[in-house]
Structure formats: C-alpha cells, structure tokens
Amino acid sequence: MEKKGAVLMEKYEVDKFLGQGAFAKVFRARNLETKKRVAIKVISREKVVKDGLVNQIKREITVMRMLKHPNIVQLYEVIPSRNKIYLVMEYAKGGELFRKILKGKLEEEVARNYFQQLITAVDFCHRRGVYHRDLKPENLLLDENGVLKVSDFGLSALAESKRQDGLLHTSCGTPCYTAPEVLCRKAYDGVKADIWSCGVILFALLAGELPFYDPNQTLMCRKICAAEYICPSWFPDEVKSLLSGILNPDPDKRILISEVMETCWSRDGLNYITTITEVELDADVGFDDRVNSENKELVDITSLS
Numbered sequence: 001m002e003k004k005g006a007v008l009m010e011k012y013e014v015d016k017f018l019g020q021g022a023f024a025k026v027f028r029a030r031n032l033e034t035k036k037r038v039a040i041k042v043i044s045r046e047k048v049v050k051d052g053l054v055n056q057i058k059r060e061i062t063v064m065r066m067l068k069h070p071n072i073v074q075l076y077e078v079i080p081s082r083n084k085i086y087l088v089m090e091y092a093k094g095g096e097l098f099r100k101i102l103k104g105k106l107e108e109e110v111a112r113n114y115f116q117q118l119i120t121a122v123d124f125c126h127r128r129g130v131y132h133r134d135l136k137p138e139n140l141l142l143d144e145n146g147v148l149k150v151s152d153f154g155l156s157a158l159a160e161s162k163r164q165d166g167l168l169h170t171s172c173g174t175p176c177y178t179a180p181e182v183l184c185r186k187a188y189d190g191v192k193a194d195i196w197s198c199g200v201i202l203f204a205l206l207a208g209e210l211p212f213y214d215p216n217q218t219l220m221c222r223k224i225c226a227a228e229y230i231c232p233s234w235f236p237d238e239v240k241s242l243l244s245g246i247l248n249p250d251p252d253k254r255i256l257i258s259e260v261m262e263t264c265w266s267r268d269g270l271n272y273i274t275t276i277t278e279v280e281l282d283a284d285v286g287f288d289d290r291v292n293s294e295n296k297e298l299v300d301i302t303s304l305s
C-alpha cells in the first residue's frame with residue numbers, strides 16, 4: 001500500500017493536521033495494523049521544559065491513563081522520543097461541541113443528551129479524585145456517532161494536590177466557564193468548580209449564548225461572582241431550577257453532582273458500563289534523562305503542518 005503521510009514507529013500513518021494548542025500539535029493518524037483512526041498529540045520536550053510545563057504534562061498523562069470511560073477521550077499509548085512526546089489518543093471525528101453551539105442553540109433533546117453525557121463523565125472523574133478544571137465546549141469533542149468525549153486534561157488536578165484543608169489553590173480555566181470562587185483566587189473545591197462549569201455549558205447548549213458575558217473582562221467577572229444571568233423564558237422549568245442550583249455563587253450552597261444526576265436532565269446518562277485501567281500515579285515519559293532507544297528513528301511528523 002502506498003504511504004500518504006509520515007509514519008510513527010512503523011505503526012501509525014499520519015495524514016492530517018487537526019489543530020494546535022498552547023504547547024502541542026494534534027494530528028489524525030491511522031493504526032496501520034488495525035486500520036483504526038487515532039489522534040496523536042505531539043508535544044515538544046524543549047518547549048515543555050522551557051515553559052516549566054513538565055509537571056502539567058505528567059499530570060495530563062497520569063490522569064488520562066486513569067480514566068477509561070465512553071465519554072472521555074481515551075489515551076491509547078505514550079511514545080517518548082528524544083525531542084518529542086507522542087500521546088496516541090482516541091480520535092473524535094465530529095470535532096468540538098463548541099462548533100455546534102456557534103451555529104446557534106440546540107434542540108432541547110439534543111442539549112439534554114449532551115448534558116447527560118457530560119455529567120456522567122464528570123461524575124466518573126470526581127469519583128476517581130480527578131477535577132478537570134477547564135470544562136468548556138471547546139474541550140468537549142464528538143466522535144463519529146455524536147458521542148460526547150471530554151478531552152484536554154492539561155489543567156486537571158488530582159485529589160493529592162489538595163492541601164490539608166481539602167481545597168485546591170491554583171486559579172485556572174477559562175473565565176466565562178469559571179466558578180466565582182476560582183476567579184476570586186480563593187481556595188476552592190474542584191468538584192464544585194467543575195459543577196459550575198457544567199451549568200454554564202448547559203445554559204450555552206440551550207441558549208446558544210453564554211449566561212455571563214461582557215466584552216470588559218472585569219465586568220464579566222463581576223457578573224459571574226454575583227451569578228447575574230437571565231434565563232430565557234422558554235427554558236424548561238426544570239432547567240431553570242437546575243441552573244439556579246448549579247449557578248449559586250456560594251459553593252457551599254451549590255447543588256451536588258449527585259443531586260444534578262437525580263434530575264431527568266441527567267438521569268438517563270447513568271447507564272454506561274465503565275471500567276478503570278490500572279492507576280499509574282507518576283507518568284514516566286522519560287523526562288528524567290531516559291530516552292527509549294527504540295524510538296530514536298521517529299519521523300518528525302510535526303513538519304506536516
């Protein structure tokens with residue numbers, strides 16, 4: 001068979017550039033043996049070390065290895081080479097849910113279905129001590145069957161990173177979807193912060209716009225901290241009540257994920273069979289001067305872009 005793209009480890013043929021994040025490029029590829037499509041995230045070691053992101057990448061890998069769920073992008077394998085780290089992941093052909101919202105609000109049943117899948121995945125993460133901390137429609141991908149896949153665990157936190165008070169102390173995430181207590185740089189509970197983001201996503205799915213927005217970031221943060229939003233009158237009553245429970249600026253009064261799951265807006269999503277892979281607490285990707293000698297001949301697929 002004639003080869004169309006660069007080949008990685010004689011195993012993956014790379015054929016398309018999918019996009020670029022802050023420190024990585026993502027390509028589509030095909031497993032030459034199984035013919036299965038995959039997405040390969042190519043991380044530059046040099047950039048990661050220079051930008052002080054080693055721990056962030058290790059955490060992303062550790063977390064992805066821990067999570068095996070139908071609504072979470074699966075990490076198949078990590079291939080370290082001298083200059084790059086390749087994360088071979090499940091390919092989400094349908095792209096970002098964000099693109100769908102850009103076209104306008106979704107039908108109620110469609111929005112409900114995505115929200116159920118999101119809550120199921122987030123609950124799965126929380127039960128394993130993982131907080132995503134950057135939930136937004138750009139990080140929710142769709143596969144070829146429209147199944148939602150949570151991706152981008154680059155800003156996630158593990159329960160071990162909590163201090164003794166059980167709270168997280170790093171401010172991160174995208175302002176529009178960020179909980180007030182995180183914006184105010186207070187110590188916060190990762191579970192409650194993720195639930196807030198799910199509420200903002202629910203609003204955006206149904207309304208086709210954000211609950212809190214202002215071109216002036218300071219004013220937007222003020223709106224978020226006061227939970228100042230207006231539900232369109234046509235939102236179903238159950239959604240209005242669910243949103244008032246989720247978008248409560250006081251995290252102690254915010255609805256629990258177990259309560260969210262009891263509403264019919266997420267109940268049906270509980271039927272997934274889930275498995276968990278073996279937990280590896282520290283991602284060994286050779287940052288500690290170990291380079292897998294078998295990987296020296298890797299083709300530099302980043303030149304494809």
Ligand code: ATP
Nearest residue numbers: 018019020021022024026039073089090091092152
């Ligand atoms: P950042 O990580 O800096 O927040 P980002 O989320 O855009 O930014 P990446 O996660 O590196 O960066 O993704 C880059 C692009 O590749 C995005 O457009 C994303 O939708 C796409 N992408 C990432 N993972 C997959 C995947 N598993 N399947 C299909 N497309 C993907």
